[in-house]
Amino acid sequence: MDVLNLGMVGGGTVGSGVFHALxxxxxxxxxxxxxxxxxxxVAVKAVDEPRPYPIPHRFLTTDWRAVVExxxxHLVTELVGGTTVARTIVLTALRLGKxxxxxxxxxxxxxxxxxxxEAERHGTNLYYEASVCGGIPIIKALREGFVGNRIRALYGIVNGTCNYILTRMARDRADFPTVLAEAQRQGYAETPPDLDIDGHDAQHKTGILASLxxxxxxxxxxxxxxxIRSVTPLDLEFAAQLGYTIKLLGIVKQLNAPESDEDPTEVQVSVYPALIPSAHVLAGVQGVFNAxxxxxxxxxxxxxxxxGAGKDATASAVLSDLADAALDVRLGTRRRRPAFVEVPGRIRVVPMDEIVTRSFVRLSVVDRPGVLARIAAVFGQAKIGIASVIQPEGHTGEVVPLILMLHEAPDGAVRKALARIGRxxxxxxxxVRFRVESLS
Known part of the structure; x- marks a missing residue:
């Protein structure tokens, strides 16, 4: 049996998980x-740092070049994270043909x-199954399993931290700061948590999926x-009354049907919290799980x-890529079909202002006659229809919530109308406004 040697750069949570799995x-x-x-x-930052799984000292070094070079x-894993040193590590390995x-x-x-x-130039391959959704083989599915399909739509719950927070807020009627603090105590959210809760982690993953x-x-x-900072228990409660659940979605949606190869394919690529039908299977994805x-x-x-994350789920995806890489080396497959083919002018990512969606709007208004008429007049002038209105009973005081469901309208028009209403x-x-995705 052929034997290939693996050099690992990174021996922390994911790296030790990969070592243990092997x-x-x-x-x-x-x-x-x-x-x-x-x-x-295995190159690590410090030989004696704590790890979820032990790695014997005989494998360890603090010099990544001693591994890559x-x-x-024969094979290299980059599991250190970040975009500076990691870039140098990956480029160095690829330029060596590894x-x-x-x-x-x-x-x-x-x-x-x-x-x-660089991978193409040096006749080698870059594998990245573990970069999106941990143990879910979504990269392989898009790249290989669906190679004969045009992807019409993709909706992803791709950040476990946000899904955990929204799940807990809906279930326990707890506010965002309370649930975030608990997520940090349990290790589900980083400190600071901005990369997750502001959608940037999901943005990175959605971009990869959209490109595939x-x-x-x-x-x-x-x-x-x-x-998801703007989501409150009140929003989740009213959404549920209307038959919806709020989830942070990565969305990749084809918006047109080009009549010829010369016409661009128009796509929406977005990340935002959205109302989805509670009866849809995505609405049942709870806690830190991804779908x-x-x-x-x-x-x-x-x-x-x-x-979607964690040392073992991610290690499973890395092992999948290691198997592909080992077979490619053994069989002399120096270069596969590239995952992303630059075709200028063929894909148009539609600006958000042009995207047409329905909307859920929550307003805090003075409780007096004529208020709804003034708000409806602004929407009417913008040619935005109101599908339904909820003014819940039981709220005391001068200011009360007003919930509106809007018909489909361009995003830019809704944004401008809400700016006028806010004044x-x-x-x-x-x-407060959230888009509504029917997923149909």
Whole structure:
């Protein structure tokens, strides 16, 4: 049986998980692929730092170059995170012609085109299954399983931290700061938590999925992103009364049907909290779990569900990539079809102002006659229809909530109308608005 040596850069939560998984299931992997993968060296920040799984000292070094540049190392994993040193590590390995396996979605988001070009230039491959949704094989599904499909729509719950917070807020009627603090105590949220709760982690992952779905690189700068800070228990309560659940979604949606190859395909690529029907399977995704709902023109609707993060789920995805990399080396497959093919002018990411959606709006208004008429007049002037109104009973005081469901309208028109409404003397707080996704 052929033997390939693995050099690992990063031995923390994910890295130690990969080391442990190889010790536990290395023989199973070898029997299945006909190649034995053995760890040669592991580069770490500090030899004696605590790890979820132990790594014997004989494998450890603090010099990543001693790992990547070792001529006896055939495969390299980059599991350190970040976009600076990690970029140098990956580029160094690729320029040596060594396949690289990474779990680093931020690195791919920031430098993906450069890294894939270097892999092509040096006749090797870059693998990244673990970069999106942990143990869910969504990259392989999009790249290989659905290779014969046009992806019409993709909706992803791709950040476990946000999903945990929204789940707890809905279930316990707890406010955002309370649940966030608990998530941090339990290790589900970082300190500071901005990358997760402001939607940027989901933005990185959604960009990768969008690029796979449409075959051309879509940078993070073209992705509209909004986080969950504005969601309150009141919003979740009223959404439930209307038959909806609020989830932070990564959305990749084809908006047109090009009549010829010369016409651009228009797509929406966004991250924002949205109301989705409570009866839909995505609404039942709870806690730290992730799910990706994919609609292909041939396959129809499919759902991928599972652990989105953590040492073991991510290690499973890394092992999958290690198996592919080992087989590619053994069989001499120096270069696969690139994942992302730059086709200028063929894909148009539609600006958010042009996206047409329904909306849920919560206003804090003075409780007196004529208020609704003034608000409706602004929407009427903007040609935005009101589908339903809820003014709940039981609220005391001068200011009460007013809930509106709006018909479909361009995002920019809704934004401008709400800005005007927010300036009305009878409106006592900035309007809160969430989009509604039917998922149909």
């Amino acid at each position: 010790q536990q299931n290395g023989e199973v992997l070898a029997r299945r692929i006909g190649v034995r993968i053995q760890v040669r060296k 070792d001529p006896e190392v 396949p690289v396996i990474t779990a680093n979605k931020a690195l791919l988001s920031a430098h993906g085109p450069e890294l894939f070009r 779905a449409h075959g051309t690189w879509i940078p993070a700068s073209r992705i509209n992103v909004e986080g 990706v709902f994919v609609r292909g023109d041939v396959v129809g609707d499919t759902l991928f569900y599972g652990q 009305l003397p009878v409106v006592k707080a900035p309007p």
